[in-house]
Amino acid sequence: MWLVFKEVYLKDLKHSFRDKDVFIYTFVVPALLYPSLLVGSAELVMFKADSESAKSITYAVSGPTDKGLEQIDAILQKRKHFKKVETKEADKDLADGKVDAVLVRKDNFIELRVNQLLKVATLASTINDNVSAAYLQELTEAFASKGFAKENSQGFAIVSQNITASGNTQKVAGSLVGKSRLNKLENLSPTLCLLIFSLLMLGLGAAYPSIAVTAEEFERNTIETSCLLPVSRSMIMLGKVIAVSTFAAVSGLVNFVSMYAVAALVLSQAKLFPRFTGEHLAFNLHWSQAIGLVACYLLLALLISALMIFATSFCRTVRSAQQWTTFPLLIILLLPPCALFPNLELNYRTMWLPILNCTLMLKAIFSGVPFNYTFVVVTYVSLAVSFAALSLARIFLFEQVDPGAAFGRAVDGLAHKIKKKETRA
């Protein structure tokens, strides 16, 4: 029993790795790709940052004004990064790029009209920050001139302290006036992002081997020999899926390591990206967390490989199988990144959704949530889904069930009828 599994596993692994070329494109291409992507792009970022800081923001005031709007206008005019522009047709000038933003008085607030989605947040906060800073300055001077301590202008101070178990205590000082800038994305570690992004590479890595163990067997007619073997078909399926997931996990990890190394190097050159430092990539994992992460990653590899095998099992040619891998690939492209939503956590509801639950478990382990019942449920759900997918795949592979062919026949029949009508006419 065990021997059969081992044989199938080794055969499929060897079959996928038979050429030395395979090593080149599973290891060398990713290792070369990410660094080469970076060459030059760091420079571009610098050019951009430099030209941004040199450029001033143009703004216009449109419609009736009042005291509040005039106050802001006066402050902005004093700041050297802002330039006021006179405009008659504000929205048209906005569209033409003659002016970056237009201030308009509304009933109970001041509206900042912008036409580019990407600029919205930054422009508003830049203006608000500038106005706040100017106001703070004014306040401090006012208190001082009346003989009070100038610290009066600051109200009080707020410090946020993250007491997370891994020990990287973060202290973030609050802003002095106005809205605070601390975002809730702080538990969005870049390392976790890379890990989740590498799942896509894992999926891509699983795609070809799974075609090789399903559709390609039909194309090369080796499936017949597999059918004739006097061994349990479940064992064959198990061997196949483990081989595919080995390949997938390896290619996912290779990509992750390459991306991580590149990111670490870039961030360590802190001068290029002042807002990030190498510390943002620090792991600080306990050994139990590391084991949990690896286990979770392997579980995901198994699940994704099983889905891939399922999606390709009802194809009879490599070509169609390639197209059908798009479905699982799209799921892998869309679902795992959802785990990065700050409010999405592993709980009694989310633990039932396959793939997402596993990714959430990855996130939970990564951020140090202690072992609890949800982990067990997630493991069982993932195994159950893999089992179901593989069972279906087994039927499509070995029991001569071919849903694709039925569809093809229907279309062919239709085409035939149309042709007949044409010839009659």
Added chain:
Amino acid sequence: MKLQVENLCKRFYEPARGEFYACNDISFEVGQGEIFGLLGPNGAGKTTTLRVISTILKATSGSAHLGDIDIFKDPDAARRAMGFLSSSTGLYERLTPREILTYFGRLSGVAEPALKEKIESLFQALDFKQFADARCGKLSQGTKQKVSIARAIIHDPSLMIFDEPSTGLDVLATQSMHEFIKQAKSEGKCIVFSTHIMSEAEKLCDRIGVINDGKILAQGTLSQLRELTGETYLEEVFMALVRKYELVK
């Protein structure tokens, strides 16, 4: 037109095996209206020899001429004048035989009205008219082979090169294929084909080249070969030649 192959060599390299010659100093001639058979076991270098002659592989050394055409120097002209069927050639699974023949006919420069006639006549000659509009993916092995043969000679080439054409054909189909080759011979074509089946070579070939380990051990008409070895049946002739070669080696 006459095919002349002189001192043809093709060198391969495999890390496991090192360097070796798949064809080693091969020379032969095929006249107009003649059938030349390359007879040899699997891996003897038949396919490589034929591939080199049909310009798909580049010769390491040697020359080949088809009439006035230097095959290696002017491959385009040579391709126009020859039809090649290799043992590993596939078919487009989602096209029908008629579409495939039309495609290759036009690519080889056959003009329209003549092409249609030619296709019909090939359907008749090779006897697969009833499958003309079915997808190739659904055809039997034998019919596929017939389509491949038809594909190779759609442009009426003066040199026909067949690499093991009877693979996958049943007795009846083989028979009609043989008839077809004889017919082509009577039309004055040069025909080179390779086989590992003795009876086929015996029945069909005007001259036979026995090939083993990349070398032509002997060539001539069947009677010449019989004289050379003193054996009667081709099978024994072949065995005697191979044995002699092994001894020399």
Added chain:
Amino acid sequence: MNWLNKSFDFAQIKLVFVKEMLEGIRDYRSLLPMIVFSIFIGPLFTIGVPIIAAGQVQHELNERFVVAFSSPPGPVSKYLKGHREFRVVELGELSKEQALAAKQVDAVISVPDDFASLLGVNKGATAPIATLTIFYDGKFARASSCAARLRAVLDYYKEYVVTERLKLANIGLSRPETVYPFVVTPVNKMFSASPFVQSMLVLILVFQAFMGVIYPSLDAITGERERGTLEALLSTPVRRSHLFIGKLAAITVSSFAVVMSTLAGFYLSQFFQIKYFSFLPATLASQLNSPLAVGLPLPCVLLVALMMLPLCLSMAASAMALATFARTVQQAQAYMLPLMLITTIPLSVMALGEVHLDGPCAFVPFLNSIVAMDDALSGRIAPGYMFIAAFVSVAFAVTLCTVVAPVVDREDILFGIEEAPARRFAEQHFGRELFFLCSTIFLLMFYLSQILVLKHHLLGMALTQLLVILLPGLFLSLFWLKLPPLAVLRLAMPKGGILTLLGSLMLAPLSVLLAGLLATLFTKLVPGSAALSKLMEEYMGLNSHPLWLLLIVLGLMPAVCEELLFRGVILSLMPKRFSTWRKVLTVGGMFGAFHMSLLRFLPTGLLGCVLTFLAIRTASVFPCMLLHAGHNMLSVFIAVQMKEKIGASEMVVGLLTGLVGLAIIIFAVRSAEAKEKIS
């Protein structure tokens, strides 16, 4: 048009095209996911994203955080009670760490004892500032969002405190209002898409074009090879380039079909918009709805479709070119990975902002179409440049096809036939070894040498020269390939002897002058390049080391090591069939790329070309070493000692010295060659 007909047999191309299309269309199983799937992408995004956003907002509205105080709360508790989203509880027996870890509370606020007393107006020169501390457990998403909300609320409290103080101190200042952003829907409604569509349509379309290109191109080239049909095709007299162009057309159509169905999905989804934020007050709802509105007018769709066609074409051509070099479909699939990088261009265009189709941009394949689409979506239409972009793409695709077409005949790819390494080396075919050497050096440069330079600065640079540049090349050529050292490294007296060496050294001022001119030109053209060169100077530590050390490490060592690698090993491994010019351009280009900088590519590449030419003409590496060393040392010297601008007189001296040097070299080499001829 006559020459066009002469160079292309359109009947043949059409034949190949029709066959490929027929084969593609008959493959229902692949067609179904390809087309149907793409239609749903538009609705998925345009409906899905707002739903997620609305869900997030609603979630935040309904969420109630549990907060506790670790010390007497004082006035803070009273303030928090006015905010419904916080529920204040007692910590009880638990310590704050325990309560946080057990998720009993989301955050704990620590209030200093004298907090209340510090809230009034403080007189005197300086006054202590009270500090509130919020403790939370960052590994729980809920806890960190609670902390963020607390901060926001407490910030308002802080403002209230300041306002109270202003009243007490009788200061008539009031806080300026906050501005709220609003995304304007475009004025020209017929020709521009809404900001939401603008921000993601191009990205998705380019990705779809890529997806539409991969499998057909794998199938049309590598698939045919694997199935043995390519062999049959190759035995026909069809022109290889025609075969390629026909297939290219079919793949382009397939990719375009995917793009069009995606576009159709986006177009249709604008008619099914829902007001997602109806649970909010009207002004707030419109403020949130406006950035998510989907608007994609028909003229815009047509224009985008028009620009997608050249993009699909260049994408298809590149995919085919990559697939041509693969023996198996699996291999080909991996080769597509670099092409995937093209799908990131829209992202970088977006990130850079203000990139428009004009000038040089219109002549870069891929980039031109992407930028054109981006422009078209925002209602900016430049027909002339769009035409140029389309023309460039077509020319790019056809050229690529013609260049790559002969590769299908290569027997190493077709049948896996190789030459024995010994024979390959004898015939100067070192392609594989060169690739290996270059990737090793690249990886070492990227990982090892960056770390070395960051940690050890000047010592790191010296180590880089020895370990990363010199060692791999020497190892490959001398120990692995066992080539004769003197010949490979060109360690020979140059043609023209001492005179040539002298001339090379005298050439250095001229090359420094030219490099300086190029650099000034660049600073004018590219904003930010000045900052970059300043950064590089800092890395090199020009100001913190003695001059002699700088001259050795930055001047002499690179000259020796890099010359031995590029003009020695790499130049010797170039294929024999390359002409001198091709060698000069290749080695020069590699030399430029090796410096891993966009900005410095042109000057270093040019210098590399000159050095390579010198090495070939004089048949020695020594003149190159001298020129290179002279160039580097002079640059270092100028950077350290002559901070002020170099005057005209220095320039003239440099120019003259260089010209004299050039004349000496030409004279020496020519006369040496003449002597050779006679003997």
